[in-house]
Amino acid sequence: MNQVSRRRFLKITGAGAGVAAAAGALGTLPRLRAAGAAGEKGQRTVPTICDLCFWKCSAIATVRDGVLWKVEGNPEDPLSRGRLCPRGTGGVGAHFDTDRLRAPLLRASVRGEERWTEVTWDEALGRVAEKMKRIAAEHGPEAVALFSHGIGGTFLRHTMKAFGTPNSAAPSFAQCRGPRDVGFELTFGEGIGSPERTDIRNARCLVLVGSHLGENMHNTQVQEFADAVGSGATVIVADPRFSIAASKAKHYLPVKPGTDIALLLAWMNVLVREGLYDKEYVAAHGFGFDAFAAEIQPFTPEWAWPETGIEPDTIRETAREMARHRPATLVHPGRHATWYGDDAQRSRAIALLDALLGSWGRKGGFYQPASMDVPTYPYPPYPKPQRGSVDNPAREDGSGDRRFPFASEALTTGIREATITGKPYPVKGWVVYATNLIQALPNQAETIEAIRALDLLVAVDVVGSEIAGWADVVLPEAAYLERYDELDVELFREPFVSLRQPVVAPPADQKPNWWIARELALKLGLGAYYPWKTIEEYLDRRLTGAGLSLATLKEKGLVKGPRPPIYYEEGVVPEFSTPSKKIEFYSVQLKEKGFDPVPRFTRPAAGPPGSFRLLFGRSPVHTFSRTQTNPVLAQAMGENELWVNADAAARAGVATGDRVRLRNQDGVVSSPVRVRATQAIRPDCVYMVHGFGHTAKGLRRALGRGASDAQLLTRYATDPLMGGTGMNVNFVTLEREA
Amino acid sequence: MARLGMVIDTRRCVGCMDCVVACKTENQTPEGMNRDWITYATKGRFPDLRTTIQSERCNHCDEPPCVTCCPTGASHVHEWGGVVLVTKEQCIGCRACLASCPYDARYVHPDGYADKCTFCIHSVEKGQDPACVSVCPTRCMHFGDLDDPESAASRLLASRAHHAILPEAGTKPRIFYLE
Numbered sequence: 001m002n003q004v005s006r007r008r009f010l011k012i013t014g015a016g017a018g019v020a021a022a023a024g025a026l027g028t029l030p031r032l033r034a035a036g037a038a039g040e041k042g043q044r045t046v047p048t049i050c051d052l053c054f055w056k057c058s059a060i061a062t063v064r065d066g067v068l069w070k071v072e073g074n075p076e077d078p079l080s081r082g083r084l085c086p087r088g089t090g091g092v093g094a095h096f097d098t099d100r101l102r103a104p105l106l107r108a109s110v111r112g113e114e115r116w117t118e119v120t121w122d123e124a125l126g127r128v129a130e131k132m133k134r135i136a137a138e139h140g141p142e143a144v145a146l147f148s149h150g151i152g153g154t155f156l157r158h159t160m161k162a163f164g165t166p167n168s169a170a171p172s173f174a175q176c177r178g179p180r181d182v183g184f185e186l187t188f189g190e191g192i193g194s195p196e197r198t199d200i201r202n203a204r205c206l207v208l209v210g211s212h213l214g215e216n217m218h219n220t221q222v223q224e225f226a227d228a229v230g231s232g233a234t235v236i237v238a239d240p241r242f243s244i245a246a247s248k249a250k251h252y253l254p255v256k257p258g259t260d261i262a263l264l265l266a267w268m269n270v271l272v273r274e275g276l277y278d279k280e281y282v283a284a285h286g287f288g289f290d291a292f293a294a295e296i297q298p299f300t301p302e303w304a305w306p307e308t309g310i311e312p313d314t315i316r317e318t319a320r321e322m323a324r325h326r327p328a329t330l331v332h333p334g335r336h337a338t339w340y341g342d343d344a345q346r347s348r349a350i351a352l353l354d355a356l357l358g359s360w361g362r363k364g365g366f367y368q369p370a371s372m373d374v375p376t377y378p379y380p381p382y383p384k385p386q387r388g389s390v391d392n393p394a395r396e397d398g399s400g401d402r403r404f405p406f407a408s409e410a411l412t413t414g415i416r417e418a419t420i421t422g423k424p425y426p427v428k429g430w431v432v433y434a435t436n437l438i439q440a441l442p443n444q445a446e447t448i449e450a451i452r453a454l455d456l457l458v459a460v461d462v463v464g465s466e467i468a469g470w471a472d473v474v475l476p477e478a479a480y481l482e483r484y485d486e487l488d489v490e491l492f493r494e495p496f497v498s499l500r501q502p503v504v505a506p507p508a509d510q511k512p513n514w515w516i517a518r519e520l521a522l523k524l525g526l527g528a529y530y531p532w533k534t535i536e537e538y539l540d541r542r543l544t545g546a547g548l549s550l551a552t553l554k555e556k557g558l559v560k561g562p563r564p565p566i567y568y569e570e571g572v573v574p575e576f577s578t579p580s581k582k583i584e585f586y587s588v589q590l591k592e593k594g595f596d597p598v599p600r601f602t603r604p605a606a607g608p609p610g611s612f613r614l615l616f617g618r619s620p621v622h623t624f625s626r627t628q629t630n631p632v633l634a635q636a637m638g639e640n641e642l643w644v645n646a647d648a649a650a651r652a653g654v655a656t657g658d659r660v661r662l663r664n665q666d667g668v669v670s671s672p673v674r675v676r677a678t679q680a681i682r683p684d685c686v687y688m689v690h691g692f693g694h695t696a697k698g699l700r701r702a703l704g705r706g707a708s709d710a711q712l713l714t715r716y717a718t719d720p721l722m723g724g725t726g727m728n729v730n731f732v733t734l735e736r737e738a
Numbered sequence: 739m740a741r742l743g744m745v746i747d748t749r750r751c752v753g754c755m756d757c758v759v760a761c762k763t764e765n766q767t768p769e770g771m772n773r774d775w776i777t778y779a780t781k782g783r784f785p786d787l788r789t790t791i792q793s794e795r796c797n798h799c800d801e802p803p804c805v806t807c808c809p810t811g812a813s814h815v816h817e818w819g820g821v822v823l824v825t826k827e828q829c830i831g832c833r834a835c836l837a838s839c840p841y842d843a844r845y846v847h848p849d850g851y852a853d854k855c856t857f858c859i860h861s862v863e864k865g866q867d868p869a870c871v872s873v874c875p876t877r878c879m880h881f882g883d884l885d886d887p888e889s890a891a892s893r894l895l896a897s898r899a900h901h902a903i904l905p906e907a908g909t910k911p912r913i914f915y916l917e
Binding site for chain 1: 747749750751752753754755756758759760762763764769770772780782783784785787788789791872873874875876877878
């Protein structure tokens with residue numbers, strides 16, 4: 001059967017063009033397009049910034065005979081060092097994606113049915129402006145909220161502030177890194193930021209608590225992880241799953257899900273009890289160490305053993321290993337940190353462990369990042385909103401405290417709740433930019449309930465995501481390779497400013513976000529806030545203010561400043577903007593608000609008998625739920641799998657390759673997903689990559705492929721310190737498909 | 739004459755598939771067909787496990803059965819670097835080479851010819867690395883002349899334990915994995 005005869009071969013060749021057209025493959029699309037490319041011949045390269053995730057690596061795109069060919073790292077870029085991650089390399093697919101939105105759409109039937117009428121930009125933006133004005137007249141401009149993610153949201157944020165609303169949030173805080181940043185802010189007076197200020201490259205001992213670098217593909221982090229591994233750094237990984245990072249570890253600790261705080265307390269207990277911590281550093285910079293030491297005194301490795309499943313000898317050995325390499329021991333703060341609802345305290349425990357090891361501010365630990373001074377555009381002052389934001393209102397107990405006293409950014413889920421309850425005041429309009437709220441927020445029923453309470457939902461997106469499917473007006477954005485964006489003024493070891501600029505034209509009637517934001521502002525009568533006519537004018541004005549020019553950035557892609565001192569060893573002066581101006585081992589401000597001044601462990605609630613805890617994470621070839629229709633990346637990974645411990649799978653009667661549906665504790669059932677029966681995960685949990693199991697009709701390439709963890713996250717545990725939504729609190733059973 | 743080969747440090751590799759994606763964009767391979775791929779193997783019992791990750795492709799063997807079995811001479815050893823290539827105009831799509839390859843490195847292109855990794859000879863001839871090597875964010879891949887003892891690839895082979903895939907097939911593969 002495998003033999004192909006000469007006759008068959010000739011037939012295939014004859015049908016070549018037809019096959020190519022039908023396949024819609026990346027390999028064939030450019031050739032089809034080449035015919036129509038306005039006579040451009042030869043090869044050209046354009047420096048720009050990647051947008052496949054939000055790391056903002058500088059890239060160089062190559063166009064061949066008018067057709068986009070490839071995108072590579074810019075060798076001058078401190079973030080990518082000339083090498084993009086697989087998503088960035090597959091970025092050409094964002095341009096060629098056949099599932100892209102092509103024209104503005106107005107909803108033509110009930111919300112969520114995804115029936116549309118194509119309209120002009122004038123009509124679409126006119127409708128949005130008219131609705132926003134009506135909402136403002138009835139409820140005030142504060143009743144319109146913006147959800148956005150990434151640098152592309154800059155101009156829409158500007159328009160919304162000019163409109164007069166204080167309500168603007170990104171899922172990157174309450175659904176991702178928020179607890180981490182708050183835990184570090186409470187301890188050192190500063191958060192971690194993005195890119196993380198972690199000096200992985202110089203670490204001699206790297207400790208990852210649930211962080212799966214290598215699968216989580218933030219480029220610089222993974223490059224430096226490989227450097228650290230390559231140079232023989234000791235890697236310690238605590239994770240319920242034997243991750244790629246775990247496979248590089250000298251010590252793999254298969255910790256019970258939800259017990260990381262117990263492990264962290266026991267590690268600190270060993271360091272203090274055995275006198276292995278950095279006494280000089282703690283004496284110089286620490287506040288409340290004695291009270292802290294007294295608090296953690298009971299939490300011995302023997303105490304932690306039954307909680308975590310990690311043997312006392314292993315806890316001691318790994319703690320000593322950390323001490324041996326300090327201060328070049330980096331206990332990594334992670335990134336996606338919203339797990340169990342006590343996440344800010346877990347992050348604070350990580351921060352305290354780093355403090356004991358003296359790694360904050362030190363080489364191989366956490367460096368002090370720097371940025372260039374690029375003045376903002378001199379806009380007129382924004383109108384002052386009549387009311388504060390809805391996401392984190394004052395408590396009703398008269399204490400003057402906000403509901404989540406330590407939230408340092410706005411809460412998406414807070415806006416959602418206010419939209420449902422109408423308290424502290426009604427929210428009637430959502431503008432959603434580049435974030436698929438249906439997949440990003442836990443409990444989809446709540447998101448949909450909030451949407452039903454709206455008078456206006458606008459989605460700005462590149463593809464017809466689930467949130468776009470619920471929208472009244474859908475605005476198709478140009479892909480990153482087709483547009484200018486706000487400048488990236490980056491905080492890093494060496495400061496730099498970089499430019500995203502168009503490489504090729506959009507394939508249809510898609511528009512860049514800056515144009516959309518500006519046109520909307522004009523229709524809202526806010527023209528005074530857009531004194532510039534073109535984005536080039538805006539960018540050049542900012543750059544000129546920094547002694548640079550748009551022409552330079554267009555040619556080079558980025559301009560670097562001198563690298564300043566970044567470690568205490570190099571002369572950085574230790575400064576902590578905490579209440580005590582020190583590293584707070586004991587937090588008086590936490591105690592005053594009724595929280596544990598030193599983190600404590602609470603055993604997580606168990607699931608129903610026979611169920612698995614549902615865990616989720618990242619793939620190196622996809623970003624959130626944004627990239628599954630990218631024709632290049634879909635070839636690298638077209639659906640997700642469910643990791644099930646091989647022994648548990650055998651007991652459940654499922655094997656690798658079987659398709660199962662997951663039923664959660666509230667009866668929600670997933671779409672079918674293939675089982676990966678493996679030894680590489682604990683038997684009490686299952687794991688899948690986030691972002692699959694799409695339901696939006698417009699995402700043809702991804703529709704129904706794999707399962708959606710987000711759909712199963714009907715429960716979440718809200719962090720009382722900062723409002724983060726802990727999502728690893730759901731349990732599932734497996735139902736085999738016939 | 740150069741003898742081009744690849745040395746891949748499995749300790750640094752995280753299996754991110756950037757090499758796979760880069761090959762796809764660089765060489766515009768047809769949908770669902772890849773010239774390189776990643777294999778993951780986990781051995782042991784939880785939690786005492788070992789995972790090995792390998793970025794695999796045509797081994798550009800010193801004794802390539804795909805060349806000797808080719809009835810038309812389309813499969814050939816390139817005069818420079820010993821790279822195994824296919825002249826697509828001469829290929830009749832008979833699949834003999836697909837059957838002979840111990841690495842399953844070839845596929846038939848929808849246009850009817852056998853296709854596979856070329857070591858990105860179009861770039862290598864300009865002094866650049868193959869796309870999979872130049873893109874790798876972990877810098878785990880090294881390309882060079884295995885006959886030149888001073889090449890990075892040769893020096894790594896001399897200094898670290900390594901293996902090839904299926905050496906018992908006797909084709910003398912030229913991609914090596916550092917352990």
